[in-house]
Each structure stands twice: as structure tokens, then as C-alpha cells.
Amino acid sequence: MKDTAMPDYSYIVADIGGTNVRLAAYHGDHKTDQAQYSTKSDGALLNLIKEFASAQTTRPEIIVVAAAGPVADNRVTLTNAQQTLCGADLRTATGAAEAYIINDFAAAAWATHAPAPNDLIHLQGPATPPDGTRLVIGPGTGLGVGALAFTADGYTSIPGEGGHIGIGPRYASEVAIFDALRTLWPEVFFKDTLVAEAEALLSGTGLPYLYQAVAITHGSIGTAPDAPTLMATARDDTDPFATQTIALFKSHLAQASGDFALTFGAGAVFLVGGVAMKNPWLFDSDFVNDVRAGGRFSDKRGQLGLYLLNSGNFGLDGARAFARQRLAQRN
Numbered sequence: 276m277k278d279t280a281m282p283d284y285s286y287i288v289a290d291i292g293g294t295n296v297r298l299a300a301y302h303g304d305h306k307t308d309q310a311q312y313s314t315k316s317d318g319a320l321l322n323l324i325k326e327f328a329s330a331q332t333t334r335p336e337i338i339v340v341a342a343a344g345p346v347a348d349n350r351v352t353l354t355n356a357q358q359t360l361c362g363a364d365l366r367t368a369t370g371a372a373e374a375y376i377i378n379d380f381a382a383a384a385w386a387t388h389a390p391a392p393n394d395l396i397h398l399q400g401p402a403t404p405p406d407g408t409r410l411v412i413g414p415g416t417g418l419g420v421g422a423l424a425f426t427a428d429g430y431t432s433i434p435g436e437g438g439h440i441g442i443g444p445r446y447a448s449e450v451a452i453f454d455a456l457r458t459l460w461p462e463v464f465f466k467d468t469l470v471a472e473a474e475a476l477l478s479g480t481g482l483p484y485l486y487q488a489v490a491i492t493h494g495s496i497g498t499a500p501d502a503p504t505l506m507a508t509a510r511d512d513t514d515p516f517a518t519q520t521i522a523l524f525k526s527h528l529a530q531a532s533g534d535f536a537l538t539f540g541a542g543a544v545f546l547v548g549g550v551a552m553k554n555p556w557l558f559d560s561d562f563v564n565d566v567r568a569g570g571r572f573s574d575k576r577g578q579l580g581l582y583l584l585n586s587g588n589f590g591l592d593g594a595r596a597f598a599r600q601r602l603a604q605r606n
Contacts, residue, residue: 284302286337288598289341289591290382292590298323300331302333307331314353321368324365328370337373338365339598340375341590343378348361351378386592387409387543390545395583395584398583399567399579400543400581406425408424408543409544410545413547413550414477414524416478416480418474419548422539432597438472438474438477442527445526449523459487479502482499482520483500485520486517487499489516506521525557528557530566532581533567537569544566544582558583
């Protein structure tokens, strides 16, 4: 989707993650300042943003904060920082006319509005992402899913809890693995079925459980490595249990990507986040073929634009795209 020139408004965007707080100030299309702090720094987050805003030569018209946490009523509680932040307090502290707090995956969706070509790794479909609804999916500590959709009022992000949909065995050979996973982590399964929450397989939290389940089916019981080690040993093919675990992860992530695209009516799918960026080797021809595999809709899935968003700034980029949309609606 084409990005348009922005009128000469001043605005501030922020990305609050588990480790860092990053801020950037803009005037029109030009970045005028930036800063980074620790999320656990001594100063309250509100004060950090207030001080950053006060250091600018122009009062911001709008502030948009992307935060890694559940957002409700323009308010977020950040577990790692043990702080709560709300839009009303941001307006009072900075003098901004508008202030918004959006979830990090809402920001990820907004980051697909007009991504820089150099930030995209093309996997399937059109080299340039098609206009229309765009799906974002990203495994991390959990599994994030969101979409950017066009409405009568312009584009809007659609948040959700896609990480908690149910997934089950794709092949008969997976039944024993799901059965073993059920004994290890019963609370993520749907009643007495072999259907588990997607996050049980497709997240850094779930991967060690999945590894143990794979090991059990081979008659082995031991301590599972953490998710980064699992990825590394699977990539190097030095641990057969890790290799099988990540093969399962890949195939189910691919299926979920295609399924969510159909559910949202998306024409493009963007894989986002640190796990995807650090492990581009995952998204090979096997992954693409599993995205396409969809029964009578295999052709439709094969036409999807499929991309890896290779940007560590998608939180800030998404917050900025949201701010630009709000400002454009004033004209």
C-alpha cells in the first residue's frame, strides 16, 4: 500500500518491549530525534516519555505507544516494568492532542502498511505485497496473530488471540507426539481431545514441551534445551529430536499461516518477530508447500503473498503508521 506525504504535524511514537523503551520524534516525514532506555530503568515510563516530549522544539499533536501487553480502554499494564500506562495520562503529561496505546501485534499489523522493500524477504506470490487485508503472524514467547484491514474509515488493525486456536495432528505419525504432549502439559488441550492451543507448539514457551514429547515417543526422557538452542541444533542437524521438533513447528506454523489468511480474507501474510528474523532458514520450500496445502483452496493459498518482515523496528514503524493514519484523517 502506497504511503503518502504527511502534513507538517509533529508526533512522537514509542515501542515498549520487555527489555527496552524506544522513542522517536517526527515532524512531517522527517525524524527529528530518537532515544532508547531500559524498560526497567529507575524513571517511570510516563516520565521518560514526558521528558522526551519536553526536549522537542514543538509540542506533539499525537503520541502513539506500542506496548507488549494486553491493551484495554487505551491502557496497558506492563508486567516486566510493573507499571501501568494510559492515554489520558500521556495527553496530560505531554500536551498532545491525542494519545493512543496499541498492542505490539497491532503495531506489527500497522508495520505492513508500507514496509520498506529492503525489509521484506519474498517467499511466495507477488514480489510487491498486494493491497488489501494483510495478516501478521509471529511466534515468540507466545504466538501473536493480527491483521490490517481496510474499512470505510481507512485501515484498521484487528487484534485477536490467534495463539489459542486449536491445532491437532496433521499426520498419523504425529498422534503419539500429541498424546505425549498431553501428558506433559494437559491444561493446553481441549477437553479429552488431541487438539491443543497453537501456542503449545508454536512458541518459545511451547517448544521445550514439544521436544520432550518427541523424545518420549522414542523412549527417551530427559531435560529439554531452551528454544534458541533447539533452533540452533535443528539448523545444524546435530540433535535428531530437535530436528523432528522444529520440523513439526515449521509445518504447523505454515498451516496456521494459510488458515489465518483464509479466515481474515488476507491477500498477504507477513511472518514477524525475533524468532522469524533470527531463523530465516525455517522458511524454505517445505514451509511454503505446507502453507499452500489446503484441500480445495490449495490454489488460493498458493496465490497468497508470503513475506518475512526482516525489520527489528516493526514496533516503531507500526506506531508511526498508526499515527500517520490518525493525522491524515484530520484533513
